[in-house]
Each structure stands twice: as C-alpha cells, then as structure tokens.
Amino acid sequence: MADKKRRITSVDVAREAGLSRGTVSFVLNNTPGQSIPEATRQRVLQAAARLGYTPYAPARTLRSGRSDVALFVLPDWPQGPTMAALVDRAAQVLGEAGLTLITHVHAGHDDGLMKLWSALSPAAVFGMRPFTGEELEGMRRVRIPAVLPPSEQPGYDIGGSLWISGVGRLQARYLIGKGHERLAYVVPDDPRLSALGRGRAEGAAQACAEAGLPEPVVSTIAMDAGSAAEAVVGWEATVTAACAYNDEVALALLAGMRAAGSSLPVIGADDIPAARFAVPPLTTVAQDSGEIGEHIARALLRVLNDEDPALELPASVIHVVERESA
Amino acid sequence: MADKKRRITSVDVAREAGLSRGTVSFVLNNTPGQSIPEATRQRVLQAAARLGYTPYAPARTLRSGRSDVALFVLPDWPQGPTMAALVDRAAQVLGEAGLTLITHVHAGHDDGLMKLWSALSPAAVFGMRPFTGEELEGMRRVRIPAVLPPSEQPGYDIGGSLWISGVGRLQARYLIGKGHERLAYVVPDDPRLSALGRGRAEGAAQACAEAGLPEPVVSTIAMDAGSAAEAVVGWEATVTAACAYNDEVALALLAGMRAAGSSLPVIGADDIPAARFAVPPLTTVAQDSGEIGEHIARALLRVLNDEDPALELPASVIHVVERESA
DNA sequence: CTGAAAGCGCTAACAT
DNA sequence: ATGTTAGCGCTTTCAG
Numbered sequence: 271m272a273d274k275k276r277r278i279t280s281v282d283v284a285r286e287a288g289l290s291r292g293t294v295s296f297v298l299n300n301t302p303g304q305s306i307p308e309a310t311r312q313r314v315l316q317a318a319a320r321l322g323y324t325p326y327a328p329a330r331t332l333r334s335g336r337s338d339v340a341l342f343v344l345p346d347w348p349q350g351p352t353m354a355a356l357v358d359r360a361a362q363v364l365g366e367a368g369l370t371l372i373t374h375v376h377a378g379h380d381d382g383l384m385k386l387w388s389a390l391s392p393a394a395v396f397g398m399r400p401f402t403g404e405e406l407e408g409m410r411r412v413r414i415p416a417v418l419p420p421s422e423q424p425g426y427d428i429g430g431s432l433w434i435s436g437v438g439r440l441q442a443r444y445l446i447g448k449g450h451e452r453l454a455y456v457v458p459d460d461p462r463l464s465a466l467g468r469g470r471a472e473g474a475a476q477a478c479a480e481a482g483l484p485e486p487v488v489s490t491i492a493m494d495a496g497s498a499a500e501a502v503v504g505w506e507a508t509v510t511a512a513c514a515y516n517d518e519v520a521l522a523l524l525a526g527m528r529a530a531g532s533s534l535p536v537i538g539a540d541d542i543p544a545a546r547f548a549v550p551p552l553t554t555v556a557q558d559s560g561e562i563g564e565h566i567a568r569a570l571l572r573v574l575n576d577e578d579p580a581l582e583l584p585a586s587v588i589h590v591v592e593r594e595s596a
Numbered sequence: 597m598a599d600k601k602r603r604i605t606s607v608d609v610a611r612e613a614g615l616s617r618g619t620v621s622f623v624l625n626n627t628p629g630q631s632i633p634e635a636t637r638q639r640v641l642q643a644a645a646r647l648g649y650t651p652y653a654p655a656r657t658l659r660s661g662r663s664d665v666a667l668f669v670l671p672d673w674p675q676g677p678t679m680a681a682l683v684d685r686a687a688q689v690l691g692e693a694g695l696t697l698i699t700h701v702h703a704g705h706d707d708g709l710m711k712l713w714s715a716l717s718p719a720a721v722f723g724m725r726p727f728t729g730e731e732l733e734g735m736r737r738v739r740i741p742a743v744l745p746p747s748e749q750p751g752y753d754i755g756g757s758l759w760i761s762g763v764g765r766l767q768a769r770y771l772i773g774k775g776h777e778r779l780a781y782v783v784p785d786d787p788r789l790s791a792l793g794r795g796r797a798e799g800a801a802q803a804c805a806e807a808g809l810p811e812p813v814v815s816t817i818a819m820d821a822g823s824a825a826e827a828v829v830g831w832e833a834t835v836t837a838a839c840a841y842n843d844e845v846a847l848a849l850l851a852g853m854r855a856a857g858s859s860l861p862v863i864g865a866d867d868i869p870a871a872r873f874a875v876p877p878l879t880t881v882a883q884d885s886g887e888i889g890e891h892i893a894r895a896l897l898r899v900l901n902d903e904d905p906a907l908e909l910p911a912s913v914i915h916v917v918e919r920e921s922a
Numbered sequence: 923c924t925g926a927a928a929g930c931g932c933t934a935a936c937a938t
Numbered sequence: 939a940t941g942t943t944a945g946c947g948c949t950t951t952c953a954g
Contacts, residue, residue: 277738277739277931278737279930279931279932280931280932280933281931289940289941290940290941290942291931291932291933291941291942292933292934292940292941292942292943293939293940293941295932295933295934296933296934296940299933301933301934304939305939306939306940307939310939310940322737324714324737324738325714325931325932326658326714326717326930326931326932327654327714327715327716327717328653328654328655328657328658328663328717328930328931328932329654329658329930329931329932329933329946330931330932330933331654331932331946332652332654332655332658332930332931332932332946332947332948333931333932333933333934333945333946334932334933334934334946335946337654337715338715339715339716353701354701357701358701361708365708365711370711370712370715370716371700372698372700372712372716373699373700373701374698374699375679375680375683375684375699382687382691385691385696386696386698388650388651388652388653389653389663389664389665389696390653390665390696390698390716391652391653391654411604411648411650412603412650413603493869494872495872495873517870518869518870518873521869521870521873522869522873524873525872525873528875542870543819543844543847544843544844544847544868544870544874546820546821546851547821547844547847547848547850547851547874548870548873549854549875603947605946605947605948606947606948606949607947615924615925616924616925616926617925617926617947617948617949618924618925618926618927618949618950618951619923619924619925621948621949621950622924622949622950625949627949627950630923631923632923632924633923636923636924651947651948652946652947652948654946654947654948655930655946655947655948655949656947656948656949657930657948658930658931658932658946658947658948659929659930659947659948659949659950660930660948660949660950661930923954924953924954925952925953925954926951926952926953926954927950927951927952927953928949928950928951928952929948929949929950930947930948930949931946932945932946933944933945933946934943934944934945935942935943935944936941936942936943936944937940937941937942937943938939938940938941938942
C-alpha cells in the first residue's frame, strides 16, 4: 500500500505500468495524433484503475490553461422543479462535451461573483439574465473564454425574448382568444423580480397591440391577499381578466379576489405543483425546462466554439396548461 | 497596455512595484510571521490594483495543496426560497472564513458527483443527506479534507434529527395539542423524497408515542387531488387530523378533501409562498433557513478544523405558523 | 526585511 | 513508439 498521505499522481501510474509520464498522459487524454499500441494503452488504463488514479484538476488546468468547469449562475428568485430539470439537462449536454457544470445561486448583488470566477477560473460562465458591465469587465480580466449573455443589453437574455416576454405574450394571447379585451398584468413588488416582471408585462402588451387592444394595466402587489384585493378592486370594471407574473402571484390574486368577493379569469406562469391544487385550479403557462436547459447548453458550446450563440428558443418550449381559472 | 492575450501574474505586479514575487505574495496573503514595512505593502497593493491583478486559483491550489472552494451538494428535490436563504447565509459565513461556496444541484444518481470532486478538488464537500458509501470512498480517494455528513449512517444528516424528524415531531405535537388522537402522516410517492418522508413520519410517530397515542397511519399519495382523495376516504373515521410531508402535499390533501367532501385539519411543512393563499390558508411548520445555513456552515468549519461537527440544530429554528387549516 | 529558487502535478514539444 | 524535459503561476523555504 502506498503512503496513505500522498495523492496518487500520474508518476505512480507510470511506475506501476513501467512507462513514462508522457505516455501515460497521452493515453489518459487520448491525445490526437499519437499512435499508441493497444497493449500499452491497456497497461496504462489498468494501472490507473488499480491505483484508483484521478487526475488533479488544478495541475491540469494550470498546465493546459483551460479548466473544464462551466459555471451556471442561477438567479436568486425562487427556484422550482423547473430550474432543477433545466440544470439537469444542461449538465448532461455539457457533460457529453467534457464540461462539468457547476451551478451557483447568486443571491446578493455583492461582489461575490467576482471571487467565484477567480476561485474556479471556469471555461465558461452563463446566467439567465444579462451580466452587469462590471461583472463582464471582471470576467474579461480573468480571461474567461466564454460568457453567455455576452452583453449587458437586456435583449440578450438567455432564451432571448421567449423566456421573458414570450411567456407574457402567450398569456395575453390565451386570454384574448377567450374574448377578453381589457387585461391586467400583475407583478410582485419583489425588486429582484422587477426586470423579469417588466419583460413579461411587455410581452403581454405586444400581444394586445397585435390584436388592436389597449395596453394591459400593470399592477404591482405585495405577496398577500390584502394587497391583491386592493389591486382587484382598483380595476373596477375596466379589467376583465388578469395575467400574473408567475403562479405565486396568480395564487395571491385568486386569494385577493376571494377576499374582495370578485372573480376574474387569471392565468399564471411556471406551473408549480401548487397550481393544480388551487381554488379554482390554475390555468398557467408551463415551460419544458429540460428542453430549455439543453438549448442553453448548446448555445454555450457554440460560444466556446466561437460561433454565433443563436439564443432564440423554439416557441414550442412554452405552452399553456388549461385548467379552470381562465 | 500589456499584451492583451496574457493573464496578469504576480510577476507583473512585482515588476510594476519594483519588488520580487516573494514579497508580493507575502503582502497579498498577508502571511503571518512577516514584517513588511507599510510603505512596501502599499506599493504592492497599489500595483496590484493598477494592473487589475487576480490570483490564479489553479496555480495557488496546486502549490498550496488546498483550494478555497466549499461544495454544497443540493438535493434535487424542489427548492424554494427556503434553500436560497440557507445557501446565502452559509455562503456568507464560509466567505468570512475565506472559503468560496459553490452549490451544485445534484439530480441523478449517476456518478456525476465523482467528476465534480476531481474537477473542483474542493476543500470541503457537504450535503443535506448522507453520502453513499461509494461517494464517500470517491472523496477519500481524491483527499477531500472535510466531508459533512461524514458517514453514510442516516442519523448523520445535516441538522441531525431536527431537520428531518424534528419537523414531523413538531407537526404531530401541534395537532396533539389541539386534542387530536388519531393522526395520519402523508408522504408523496416521489422516490427521491422517500427517505426524508420516512424520517419525518418517524418524528411524528415519536411525538405520538410520547403522548401515549397510537402511531400515525402513513399514507403515500401521488401528487394529484384524486390520489389524495382516495387516501382521505381510506381513513374513514379513524383519523381526525393529518400531517403532510410538506406544503405541496398538504395542498394536494386539501384539494383531495374538497373532492371527497370531507374536511380534516391539515398541517404542512416549509411555508412556501402558496401556503398562505390556500383554501383554507395552510397551517405549517416554517424553518429559519438563514439560521440553518449558518449552523451548517459553522459545522463545516469545525470539521475543517478537526473538531466535532456538532450537527444538532437548536430547536428554535423550526416553529409552527398557525393559519386556518389546523 | 527582501530576493532567489525549488517545486506542486500535469501536458506537450522535443529527443531518442 | 516511448522517454525526457520545460514550464503553467504560485507559495515558501533559505540566503543575503
């Protein structure tokens, strides 16, 4: 048994196999443009297995100048099963390309992200929202090869307009299809969500414009029934149906309407588990998060390859789940 | 302007400051047991700032043998605001100790985790559930200094018995306090949740035993109203109140009872946003996730320091939020 | 108090 | 076809 305290290095494997480090390195990375006899290959592989050798990432990264870590900066807004599936699929796709996906929930707007980049020196960083100029500058400084929303322009979100305004558009279209002409768009007062909320509301506005209808009235509510009720009574008779930023807001709205003794059609977004148990069961816009994850991962791979990211998602990834609330 | 293609190294800083790399390293890490004149310190610091120098983690890790990354393996069960707050606080505490927290949502039971460890070679790995023997073995092989549930024994969960069975116990005690003597414990059929579900159900069983009551009947339901309704009618008159594994299950139960035309008190767990908008508003067990995060982080720091992890959480981190469902 | 120099484990160019 | 070797950027003795 080797010294219990020391890490097993490629030198150990070389010794065990009776070869040199170079050869070991070649077969372990099956470096292209080398002709290694199958017999030698096997010797190395078996020696490595016998010793339980694992390459040491920091050394490998230092030498080769590229790490195989891809960092996915998750937003700190509540994450549902949605996000989990998305991350999963993305991890799978990236894994096939030899990248290891690390997720990081970024909460504060402190500069914690900066430390992250230098701590990981990832091969790629991607997030669901545009990075700030400062963040981009920081990444440039530490030479991160690929960054996914590559610009701080709002339009460049991952999933492009679909993930954001596309959901709002679909919500509004659904309601319009049901014959409604005066809509409300309800967003939560959580400041973290305001950008996304605005984006989705704009999508709804577009749908209204396309149909020749007036813009939806945008209401901001606190996440309690009272605040929702206020908004509802505020609409008086001018609004006949409401889109909610997400299912939680929709649930709040439903509760508010119960309190206010009114009852308007409501459509949510995300299809959280609680949606189907609402009273009435919530009609909502669901997204195929697995497909979105795959899409994002492929976009990232494209960026790493210096190609056009082609962020736009296929419209098929979002669809409405019709239940009873609208 | 320096060569745009090259990374800025400590050599550059040394040159800029007119000193040697050694000195630069000393001040940048303010190595103990060194007396550096304030003037030199400032020269180095300013040169570093001017150049926008960032230490290169892989090199640092390679040399020092320890990385400053702590890896938090998140379970793939739905993550709410709860988890976000927990991670946040943990990141903060670890950050103060010079560690960078990376979260990783681990979904499959594939061996993706193994690759992660070698890709990051973190200083510490911790998770919310015990690692499997295989996982622990893998970590031992790559010499990860600290692993938080250190054993694969179920009792060793982070948060010890509190996070798991403590919640169940509190739910049952609350219902018992309301005069109920025949309880049900409802768990979802999601296999990923079965361990946790069993744990919480056991906590409830303990509370019943302490009160000299019979064990709760444990019902497994699919996450739809129909399945919940079946469970409810199955209880007939033998059960007078129910604990749910979490709020989503509680919501399903409420929907099931509406469908079955019955109405029993129900208590959930987690206090998700949707809970307060349920019909009736859901009584639930909430947890102070920030405090839990801090606790976990400190336990990890203790392990890194070769001390006893002392995982047990203070009882104060969980409490019931009384609303109308029970 | 500061500078020079030896590696950490690995890959890749260069020898053999 | 395999072996040798020069660093990647950093920390850390050891001299001066």
